[in-house]
Amino acid sequence: MSASHSVKEAPYYFVPGESPHPVRTAVTLLAMGVGAATWINGVAFGKWILLVGLAGLIASLWVWFADAIRESEGGLNxxxxxxxxxxxxxxxxxxxxxxxxxxxxxxxxxxxxxxxxxxxxxxxxxxxxxxxxxxxxxxxxxxxxxxxxxxxxxxxxxxxxxxxxxxxxxxxxxxxxxxxxxxxxxxxxxxxxxxxxxxxxxxxxxxxxxxxxxxxxxxxxxxxxxxxxxxxxxxxxxxxxxxxxxxxxxxxxxxxxxxxxxxxxxxxxxxxxxxxxxxxxxxxxxxxx
The missing domain is CATH 1.20.120.80 (Cytochrome c oxidase, subunit III, four-helix bundle)
Incomplete structure (x- = not known):
């Protein structure tokens, strides 16, 4: 999220390539929503769906932001x-x-x-x-x-x-x-x-x-x-x-x-x-x- 180095700075606007991160993040959020809704309504395995979705969200954001940081530190921003x-x-x-x-x-x-x-x-x-x-x-x-x-x-x-x-x-x-x-x-x-x-x-x-x-x-x-x-x-x-x-x-x-x-x-x-x-x-x- 920062343009730390300008050695390889793009001349106008850097557009990243196709990425699976948005879809993965959306799936994990859907899992969290389903898990929370079922858990609140008394379904025992709902909490596990929620936890799996939360773990997936953390992992997805970790990889996504790591890519964004590499782009920034590579002078692409x-x-x-x-x-x-x-x-x-x-x-x-x-x-x-x-x-x-x-x-x-x-x-x-x-x-x-x-x-x-x-x-x-x-x-x-x-x-x-x-x-x-x-x-x-x-x-x-x-x-x-x-x-x-x-x-x-x-x-x-x-x-x-x-x-x-x-x-x-x-x-x-x-x-x-x-x-x-x-x-x-x-x-x-x-x-x-x-x-x-x-x-x-x-x-x-x-x-x-x-x-x-x-x-x-x-x-x-x-x-x-x-x-x-x-x-x-x-x-x-x-x-x-x-x-x-x-x-x-x-x-x-x-x-x-x-x-x-x-x-x-x-x-x-x-x-x-x-x-x-x-x-x-x-x-x-x-x-x-």
Whole structure:
């Protein structure tokens, strides 16, 4: 994903030959979907189909990106290829913004529209007289088990500090690479990766605490569902981003990238900063308000 060397740079736009990677990746994704659907519906072997599909996806992406890296390091990626990578990553991040916007929108709607509506005079008189329009709540019928919410102190605040610090260390690493200080770039990128995986560990501990001690589960009404969907998907994105940065770290250690051509680094950095911004929204609207 980077045009590290310009020795054999293509004069206009490099077009790779026919590749089986897209078809292989599509098949593995189909296997994962079928496996997940059958497993959820009680089919015992569904989980094995899911695991086989996941293993196939990892292997397919490994080979696919290895080919892309060889093309880049071989000087085949021109300026126009670099621009296409930037546009592709930009649209990918935009799609992720819309993905999280849907869940934030659901949180806003349930909290500011649905809850007050269910607590108005008509609903209290004729449907749910015992319902109290506060957020979060146990539902209009009282079928949700009592639970406690996760406050901002201390685990979410610690994770906020971790992510904000990781954004700083990543920026330092980027500036070091642009200044051709490879050792410094490697050090600060390694610190970023470490902070990212620590974040995932802290969030795992938070989930255990919420489930065991606070009785906060996925079926704890709208709050429980939205809490785990928002924080869970964000945690997955952190794990994915930390994995991407780990690959970039290995490439840096192998001598890939130059001060002027390093979009592989930049693309992963864009993604990481996006994850940081999403967490700030979560920290405010899920844990504080």
């Amino acid at each position: 021109s300026r126009r290829v670099d621009v296409s990578y930037r546009w592709g990553m930009s649209w990918f991040i935009f799609s992720e913004v819309m993905f999280f916007a849907g869940f934030f929108g659901a949180l806003w709607y349930v909290r500011t529209v649905t809850t007050p509506t269910l607590g108005d005079l008509d609903h209290r008189l004729f449907l749910w007289p015992d319902f109290v329009a506060v957020w979060p709540n146990l539902g209009p019928a009282g079928v949700v088990e009592e639970f406690q919410t996760v406050g901002p102190f201390w685990l979410p605040t610690i994770n906020t500090a971790l992510l904000l610090t990781s954004g700083l260390t990543l920026t330092i690493s980027h500036h070091a690479l642009r200044a051709s200080h490879r050792a410094k770039a490697i050090f600060w990128l390694a610190a970023t990766v470490l902070l990212g995986f620590i974040f995932v560990g802290v969030q795992t501990y938070e989930y255990i605490h919420a489930y065991a001690d606070l009785n906060l589960k996925f079926n704890s009404g709208a709050f429980g569902s939205l809490f785990y969907m928002l924080t869970g998907f964000h945690g997955f994105h952190v794990l994915l981003g930390a994995t991407m940065l780990t690959v970039i770290l290995v490439r840096l250690m192998r001598g890939h990238f130059t001060a002027t051509h390093h979009f592989g680094f930049e693309g992963a950095a864009w993604y990481w900063h996006f994850v940081d911004v999403v967490w700030l929204g979560l920290y405010l609207f899920v844990y504080w308000f």
